Amino acid sequence: MSNMATHQEAFVSRFIKEPKSLAIVGCPFRCVDQGPIHLVQAGLPKQLEDLGWNVHFDGHHQFEDISATVTSDPDIGKLKNPRVVSKVCEAVAKAVGGYAKEGVLPVTLGGDHSLAMGTISGTLEQYPDACVIWVDAHADINTALTTDTGNIHGMPVSFLLGLGPAISEFSWIKPVLKPNHIVYIGLRDVDAGEKRILKENGIKAFSMHEVDRYGIGHVVEMALDHVNPTRERPIHLSFDVDALDPTVAPSTGTP
Numbered sequence: 001m002s003n004m005a006t007h008q009e010a011f012v013s014r015f016i017k018e019p020k021s022l023a024i025v026g027c028p029f030r031c032v033d034q035g036p037i038h039l040v041q042a043g044l045p046k047q048l049e050d051l052g053w054n055v056h057f058d059g060h061h062q063f064e065d066i067s068a069t070v071t072s073d074p075d076i077g078k079l080k081n082p083r084v085v086s087k088v089c090e091a092v093a094k095a096v097g098g099y100a101k102e103g104v105l106p107v108t109l110g111g112d113h114s115l116a117m118g119t120i121s122g123t124l125e126q127y128p129d130a131c132v133i134w135v136d137a138h139a140d141i142n143t144a145l146t147t148d149t150g151n152i153h154g155m156p157v158s159f160l161l162g163l164g165p166a167i168s169e170f171s172w173i174k175p176v177l178k179p180n181h182i183v184y185i186g187l188r189d190v191d192a193g194e195k196r197i198l199k200e201n202g203i204k205a206f207s208m209h210e211v212d213r214y215g216i217g218h219v220v221e222m223a224l225d226h227v228n229p230t231r232e233r234p235i236h237l238s239f240d241v242d243a244l245d246p247t248v249a250p251s252t253g254t255p
Contacts, residue, residue, distance in 0.1 A: 015127070015234045017103030022053050025095050025119075026060035029067075029088060029111030036060055036109035048107075056104070066091050076167060078150035085152045086169045089118035093172075096122025112153035113140055116238045117173055120160055123236040124176050131227035132182040133220075136240040139187060139194040139205070146193030154191075157182065163197065179203050181233075183223040186211060186243040 024045065026036035037060065045055045070084040092108065096119050099106040108119045113136070123130050134140075134157070141157040142148075143164025158164050161182075162175025184205035190198070198205055204226045206219045214222070228235060241249050 013105075013234070015100075015103065016105055020053055020105070021103075022048060022055055022105040022107050023099045024048075024055065024057040025092065025099070025106050025108040026057065027063045027088065027092055027108060027111040027115055028060055029063070029115060036111065039109055053105075062095075063088050063091060075150065076169065077144055078147055079144060079152060079155075079167070080150045082152065082167070082169050085114050086172070089115060089121075090172050092118030093121040093125070097125040098122075100126040113138075113238070113240050114153040114156050116140070116156040117159050117170070120156075120177065120236055120238065121173055123234070124174070127234045128176055130181070130234040130236050132177065132236045132238060133185065133223055133227070134182060134238045135185045135243045136238070137186060137188050137208075137242045138240070139184060139190045139198060140240075141194050141197050141203075142191060143193075143197070146191070146197070148191070158197070161201070163201075181227055183227045185216075185219055185223055 024040065026040060028034065028036050040057060045057055048055050066087050067084050070087060073081050073083045076082045092115055096106040096108060100123055106119070106122070108115060116134075120132060138154065139157065140154050141161075141163070142155045143158045144155070144167060145164055147155060155164075157177075159170055159173050160175060160177040161179060179201040180203075182203060184198075184203070186208055187205050188208040197203075204223070206223060211219050224231065224235075227233070
């Protein structure tokens with residue numbers, strides 16, 4: 001048992017203060033609004049505590065209240081629900097950034113993947129040199145010009161990179177993420193416009209083909225070699241459940 005404890009302690013990040021603590025930021029959002037609280041009720045805090053973490057969770061009602069303040073939210077071009085998405089993501093950014101500043105690991109439970117505009121903005125506010133590992137079946141890098149659906153959950157990376165036309169409702173986002181500081185793992189459904197954006201910006205991506213060929217462990221090492229070769233940068237992991245095999249997670253929510 002002592003060897004196990006020593007092994008675990010060796011992997012405590014230098015960006016996390018001792019005793020190591022994490023904060024669950026539950027953000028129920030859109031058509032998958034029950035996801036965060038179900039994960040908490042299923043015992044996630046206890047499981048994290050068993051791994052040696054001090055866990056803080058103070059509910060998720062703050063974000064529900066923000067959504068309720070937006071009484072009218074007409075489309076902007078093709079973009080659906082732009083005001084409520086922006087306001088909630090900005091609040092998430094402040095929450096995540098606050099925890100990161102305190103040396104506490106923020107663990108955000110969404111909500112659709114548009115929330116990454118908030119989570120990554122919060123991380124980069126405290127750690128501008130952080131790299132992003134994006135595990136997802138989709139690239140989520142459409143812009144307001146390339147999107148077919150107008151769903152903002154398919155666009156967060158473009159906002160973080162500063163791609164596409166400026167939209168005043170999202171002016172709070174600082175486009176400080178660099179193309180060579182993000183890497184994708186698990187892509188298997190990428191729009192034609194997204195493929196062009198990835199190629200034009202030289203963004204590294206490992207599809208499910210590479211995962212099947214090399215194994216997930218080797219792919220993760222290759223991804224880290226690309227965005228964090230010296231292993232000195234903080235890492236922001238953005239994980240979409242649809243990256244999992246459908247036999248493990250048979251359904252996800254798409255507004």
